Amino acid sequence: MKYFRANRPLTINEVQKFAPAAFADKASLDVSKNYSFLSTRNLIETLEKKNIVPFAVAQTKSRTDEAKESGRHLIRFRHENHKLEIGEVVPEIVLETSHDAKSSFKFSLGLFRLICENGLVAPCSILDTIRIKHVKADDSDVIDAAFEVLDSSDSAIENILEMKRKVLSIDDRFSFANEATTLRWEKESDCPHLPLEKILAPRRRKESELDLWTTFNVVQENLVRGGLSFYKLNDKGYPIARQSTRAVNSIAKNLELNRNLWTLANKFLNN
Known part of the structure; x- marks a missing residue:
């Protein structure tokens, strides 16, 4: 797994190239009948309306075309209009999921430092990772979880100041x-x-x-x-x-x- 990251919002084509599973419109064929398909693409489009867009993507390597279209992928979102300064810590929504029943929707608060393009995942001590299982869930649950994670960023920044x-x-x-x-x-x-x-x-x-x-x-x-x-x-x-x-x-x-x-x-x- 290697990140594709840029100091600018990623285009839809870039996200699709490096994380094709994010654009799946259905689950893998071998999931159970109780599996609820939750669309990564819908989340991307909803956050984009709030000017929260992908800045980094990654996907695990897959041996088959089907696995490539449903495998584990990761996307890091942050506010499109946030102007970065050297040494600044920027909060991000870190999404990890798949569409093959091997991973739930997982959201964490991430921190990004411009000085070294470093991705730091914060923190069970501030906010536990939110997990949404693909059972009896819908896209609104996913979107609510994403914003809940981002709302915790003030606590993370205060935590950093204490460490400094x-x-x-x-x-x-x-x-x-x-x-x-x-x-x-x-x-x-x-x-x-x-x-x-x-x-x-x-x-x-x-x-x-x-x-x-x-x-x-x-x-x-x-x-x-x-x-x-x-x-x-x-x-x-x-x-x-x-x-x-x-x-x-x-x-x-x-x-x-x-x-x-x-x-x-x-x-x-x-x-």
Whole structure:
């Protein structure tokens, strides 16, 4: 899964090209008779009337044409007329769904930072993800959920301001990075031999501050985007090969990791 994102509203053709399942007019053939088809396209058109439009899309790879037309897809919406400034945090509606009975309609509040085109999914601590099952539901339920998520953005911005005011000690920053790695690699055997200094290393000069918000963003980007080099060790602990961490390309895992990192950040905020 790779995002197609632009610093402008996406055209309908771009959304359809990178997320064809968003324009399905019916569910997959193998869903049950109790399955309620909820149209992603109707949501796009309804939000567009409120000047809330797609700025990023993604869809999982599919092996068949049918799966391509009904598979899991993700769309990030924000207000069309919002003028971005460097370093500004912009709220987004993050939609994840499919039309094959493998995913409900899921809405989260997302945050977008212009400085690094970073997508951060906030937060079960502010607003739990809203899930609408494809059973006894209709398009109005989907639209109401989208606006409910966006209404929570003020709480998220206040949460960010609190994180910016919280300066972490060196020990706290290393503790944060250490706990974050367990969220990225749950099994100890899967975790690369990666120094915590690399996870805390900013990719830009402007991100060298020691506050919680900056630390969170640096760690989040390094874990999600990957590309951190390390040495693979043999059974005796000797380096045998130079490797790099992989990006988190799965839609579900990307969202889950972002939510968990946000929860972790709030844990450090409240300590």
